Amino acid sequence: MPLIYRLLTEDDTSEFCHKVSLALSKGWVLYGNPTYVYDHANGVMRVGQAVTKDVEAAYSRDMKLGQQ
Template sequence: MKLYRFLTGPDDASFCHKVTAAINKGWHIYGSPTYAFNSATGAMQCGQAVVKDVEGVDYEPGIRLSSF
């Protein structure tokens, strides 16, 4: 099964650490990062899609993607 996650966070080192942690758990960058202004917080937000292939697991809507 192929898993997909979209990681988001503030434009600071914590976002880079979130993406780095995902890569080190076997996730792969998928597409280009995004960068947008969040008018609710008044801050810039980053986003990056990541994917991962997992064998022997069937997809279910309740699956916790961050546990992989």
């Protein structure tokens, strides 16, 4: 079964938590630790979390990962 990968990013707000929670509710699995970085240009903290998911369909560059 093919494994697909996404990197979720957002400002460090509750919106990021909702984005990750939505992905988890759709069967995505956390991959590694979250990452944090200070965005000097915008003066905010940014956070990212990698997630993976086994899918039945063959991988295609055209697939919409968020809809899997």
